Amino acid sequence: MKPLITAQGLSVHYALRGGLIGPAPLVRAVENVTIEIAPGSFFGLVGESGSGKTTLGRAMLRAAPISKGNVLFDDGEVEYSLKNLGKKDLKDYRKRAQLIFQDPYAALSPRMTVRDIIAEPLEVMRLTKSRAETDERVREIAAKCRLNVEHLRRFPHAFSGGQRQRISIARALVSGPKFIVADESVAALDVSIQADVLNLLKAIQEEMGLTFLFISHDLSVVAHVCDHVAVMYLGRLVETAPTRALFSAPRHPYTQALLSAIPSLDPDDRGKAQKLEGEIPSPTNPPPGCKFQTRCPHAIDRCRVEEPILEAAGTQHNVACHKWQELSRRS
């Protein structure tokens, strides 16, 4: 199947304000990332803060500058190359690709009714011809997100975190998008509400045939909802695999460490976690060679000079590590 959206050698660089001498330092937020997301997929993107996952998600929405490489979108109706998208096409792309934010408290204007919040994209993009049509569309999408007509008249302050997130979801869906980036969309929610919102996202995805890029730092959540996962570290893709393969046989030492750091629900597992020392380096001053070498327990001299590239480690399973074969033989 043709991918819905493809990042080809995508890099996003930001220039920091320069010092007095020399050129401005460059933050390589995303560096040479290639991923393909199949239509109807729930694609997970994981990594620590500073790994570049949000920037990658935004670049795929054309909300971050594409410095190198390209992002291609093909939903069967239109084909876009995001690097050079005209004004008119960009407007059309906004309709087809949408974002759900992390914080449902900050994302909704307190001065607008829920109806106006959900209707705003339709009005801004002029997708409906009359107010009646807008209302009809808003009611339809609100019902899908389990909001009733009574809710539409109220203001966001009257809603709980879970309800607010359902409002954000309704707003993202109202323009009839094909591709949704959900950036930490359940991170601020309590577990019970989180489960509810995740179930809703899955149900909507199946019903409307959507494709999700699900950005999260929580691997247990990703394991439960995603069918494919990509792991990022310091702007690079270090491993990508179908969910089951990634969680049953993680190949990259970073993925292994991330999995092992998740606190187990078994009190007798204490102290079994494989601990990662130190912190993610600054993207303005990344280490040479493999970006993970400063924290990797298996690093050898080669890792300190030569950056590993993604290679196949199984069906649809790719890993960027010089030692993955040796390490997987050992385990």
Next chain:
Amino acid sequence: MSRLIDVENLTLQFDTDEGRITAVDDVSFSLEAGEVMGLVGESGSGKSVTAKSLMKLNPRNAIYGPATNITLHLDDGPVDVMSLQTDHDMKIVRGGSISLIFQEPMASFAPAISIGDQMVEQLLIHTSFSPTQAKELSIEMLDRVGISDANTRFGQYAFELSGGMRQRAMIAMALSTKPRLLIADEPTTALDVTIQAQVIDLMKDIVSEFGMGIIFITHDLGVIAQTADTVAVMYLGRLVEHGSVRDVIRRPAHPYTRGLLAALPTLDDIDAPLTPIPGDIPSPLERPSGCVYNTRCQEVLGRRCAREVPTFSNVSADHTAACHLHDSESGSL
């Protein structure tokens, strides 16, 4: 182990424009020295308010129930926290015998004062150290919590430190006054898992070294399983279950605790469906009568749950739950 704190019948209400809100409703528990108690519950369950009440750190509109009794057992005798009135007396608990660390370390440090100056300041208030001694101790504490180059970090500002580093500095600061009780309010929630694992390790080392009691507030049951000795589960201001970490996580007795565990994604079975607790947590202005959980409970026993507030009954030794399912007198129902 010796008893560190007794909380009896803690009730706390707030007067607001919309009416009087009950934030904590008749909560009782005790903590031993060296014990780590996890305090779990959803947002709005009253866990932070409960913990802050132990140092009377609540806004002016807070009204404590008349039966509330909090006793802190210190080396030189018990302290009745409720009777502390003046700011001077309050220093016994605030930052003295009890320290508090917050979720967001960026918001807890003053941005325009160096980390070191803030650490020294509180030592000068709470101890009889000279400024030089206070500085030495602060640097030693920074070093102890695993901050490399503590001398340099001492002179830096909060924005110059990463999230994990700031949380370590916060812990160093909270521990430098050698408190008997540490209240950690979601200390790892804002951190990445790898850093969270480091901070959890650090806190465990601290307990074994200093023998202090810790109240660990979190919504993450995994973190609780890895750190706590005992767990107290709160819902809408009430304590609903209390017991050893193994009992509560492996044999949860209250339907709410069972609901929390069923909603949690785990890596053991990634195909298992996530089951949310039906409905939303009710507004504190509309507290349900009877058992506060009866409006969402899936094991509700008919009208009795909506009428009668369940009392605590023992499920096993050291494991209690407030649910009519476990009422000893109701027998087989």
